[in-house]
Amino acid sequence: MINLQQVTKKFGRFSALKDCNVSIESGKVIGVVGENGSGKSTMLRLLAGSLRPTHGKVMIDGAVVTRKISEKLAYLTDNNYFYPYFTIQQLIDFYHSQFNDFDRNKAQQLLHFMELDSSTKIKHLSKGNVGRIKIVITLSRNAPYLVLDEPFSGLDPMVRKSIITSMIRFVDLSQQTLILTTHEINEIEPILDEVILLGSGEVVAQRSVEAIRDKYQMSVVDWMESNY
Amino acid sequence: MAHSFLPDKPIYLQLVDRISSEIVRGERLPGDKLPSVRDYAIESGVNANTVQRVYRELEFLRVVETRRGQGTFVIENQEKLNQLREDMKQKYIDLFVTDMRELGFTLEEMVKGILHYQEREGGSDD
Structure with missing residues (x-):
């Protein structure tokens, strides 16, 4: 269970998030959506403990989030953060040494699924395969919370599709909660349970995707547009 | 997918x-x-x-x-499955009739149209 209670995050005088109240049940797939600059990444960084709120509280499983949340929260960011001279195998060994919940078996299955060769060096990977390896590393952790910031950013439709399928195949919703930001909403919609819509740092709405379809007869993108 | x-x-x-x-x-x-x-x-x-x-x-x-x-x-349970088949038929008939009514057709015109359709298709029903 995740709770944001009246969370405000300021960078200097600019408020990236304003008085946000959100609660996320475990075992769901949540899409945090909204325009560029609406506060999506800031919200995820607060969850991952890499930022602290200016006001309010970020709670996961009843405890205030600190950097130590990384023990049970796997976080994928938009940045490149792998040593380029590592091979994929060395990268996997490294993550295995850092996280108790890193599942080597799952990593092997994911590599196989993504058709990646473990002897390849990171610096020799195409952009699409860097996107895939980030997913491999993140989903190989049996962490209760998986937080993915823009996992599809800059990737072609084939890669996006393989990533979506890997999320269905390798995330166990009976034990894990998946939270992600993306602009590729149409593609991800079939696997989302809920969306949190942000606009100018505020939570505009939080709804179940099926409820949006049922109540408004709209896809999420149409519903978003009707909310702006 | x-x-x-x-x-x-x-x-x-x-x-x-x-x-x-x-x-x-x-x-x-x-x-x-x-x-x-x-x-x-x-x-x-x-x-x-x-x-x-x-x-x-x-x-x-x-x-x-x-x-x-x-x-x-x-x-x-075959009876229940027959029921499902019947329910689906009814559902699609309802949808058809609703759409046709919205276009202004009467039930009689629809029935005639279906009979005509059957004649034209030679009543084959495989």
């Missing part, structure tokens, strides 16, 4: 319809085992929560039954 979904209707209902249609068409036979929740999620490109809801709904409609520890199966 071979199929796509209509944007204006809950995905779980579209999957309930899909599986019901497969049963009515005889693509899934009485007593057939449905894929596991995970496998069907992968096959249809939705998340496991949605598939669970689909199976629950089909169970509620008494189209499938879950056997503890074994999985989910198409029911073997």
Whole structure:
């Protein structure tokens, strides 16, 4: 269970998030959506403990989030953060040494699924395969919370599709909660349970995707547009 | 992810319809085992929560039954399956009639039209 209670995050005088109240049940797939600059990444960084709120509280499983949340929260960011001279195998060994919940078996299955060769060096990977390896590393952790910031950013439709399928195949919703930001909403919609819509740092709405379809007869993108 | 979904209707209902249609068409036979929740999620490109809801709904409609520890199966009660077939027919007739009424056709014109259609197609019905 995740709770944001009246969370405000300021960078200097600019408020990236304003008085946000959100609660996320475990075992769901949540899409945090909204325009560029609406506060999506800031919200995820607060969850991952890499930022602290200016006001309010970020709670996961009843405890205030600190950097130590990384023990049970796997976080994928938009940045490149792998040593380029590592091979994929060395990268996997490294993550295995850092996280108790890193599942080597799952990593092997994911590599196989993504058709990646473990002897390849990171610096020799195409952009699409860097996107895939980030997913491999993140989903190989049996962490209760998986937080993915823009996992599809800059990737072609084939890669996006393989990533979506890997999320269905390798995330166990009976034990894990998946939270992600993306602009590729149409593609991800079939696997989302809920969306949190942000606009100018505020939570505009939080709804179940099926409820949006049922109540408004709209896809999420149409519903978003009707909310702006 | 071979199929796509209509944007204006809950995905779980579209999957309930899909599986019901497969049963009515005889693509899934009485007593057939449905894929596991995970496998069907992968096959249809939705998340496991949605598939669970689909199976629950089909169970509620008494189209499938879950056997503890074994999985989910198409029911073997032929009477109930005939009922499903009949229900689907009625549902599509209702949709057809509603659409045609919106276009201003009377029921009589629709019936005539269908009879005419039957004549034209030679009444073949395979």
